[in-house]
Amino acid sequence: MVDWLLDTDSLQEFLEHLVEDALAVCDADGCGVTVQRRRRPLTVVSTGTMAGKLDEKQYGLGDGPCLQALRTGEVVHVRDVLREERWNSYPAYAAAHGVRSSLSLPIPVGTRTAGALNFYATTPDAFTDRDRLRLGEFAAQAGGGFALALRLADVEDFARDLQAAMLSRSVIDQAIGAVMQQRRCSADDAFALLREVSQETNTKLRDVCARLLTDISGRPPTPQPPLRPRP
Incomplete structure (x- = not known):
């Protein structure tokens, strides 16, 4: 401990x-x-x-x-x-x-x-x-x-977990936007499609989204900048 x-x-x-x-x-x-x-x-x-x-x-x-x-x-x-x-x-x-x-x-x-x-x-x-x-x-x-x-x-562990969650959320949101543009569908439908692929391939949702964004842009997705404490 x-x-x-x-x-x-x-x-x-x-x-x-x-x-x-x-x-x-x-x-x-x-x-x-x-x-x-x-x-x-x-x-x-x-x-x-x-x-x-x-x-x-x-x-x-x-x-x-x-x-x-x-x-x-x-x-x-x-x-x-x-x-x-x-x-x-x-x-x-x-x-x-x-x-x-x-x-x-x-x-x-x-x-x-x-x-x-x-x-x-x-x-x-x-x-x-x-x-x-x-x-x-x-x-x-x-x-x-x-x-x-x-x-x-x-506190440090919580901050790291929160940062990881925000980075994942950023990648997922970017992928939802890309699917919405390609399929001309709603955000809910885009998310449902991504989740379905995740379940069918037994792959984490964040990894599915990151792969999609890489295939589209030719480079890995750029996450949001890390949280910084207020001065």
Whole structure:
């Protein structure tokens, strides 16, 4: 659901600033933002030398605190990886890379979880209950950024669909006019004839019209100019 997120530069910049601000209010030594892309987890923002490595380790295992937060929509708090028995070889890997505790918070977008905000620390019990509350606010802000990017993407998709519809309408209208002139018939009769050809040949109406106009003029039809926003 978040392929469009990775192509939104403003969202990327927003997440980078958000992560920096979040690290300033807690004792974490690194942070990563995990999202799901083409059904695979991906780190889109990472700070510190350890966050990216630990995220990738979890992706390789198919399990870990950040993936659990992403899948369940619940906060996952690891107080000390040396006392952790979940996630197979991940705790030992984290300890070997100097990480002793972590906090993974789901990033909500409406009723869904769009990703996870993952904090890593070199000391055990680095995250307090107050940290969970404060960092939860950052996760909510990230969700707001995701939701805004999604709304903008929906608007762009609608504009593209509308433009395509208008281009098709232009070609169809030109073809109706050509048939009216050739057959000396009404617009309704011309449209009915074109639709009949479309159905009989199992060809899209726009393609039938475009072919007709090309045969008449010797060149492809010229569509209406694209919509442009008002200044």
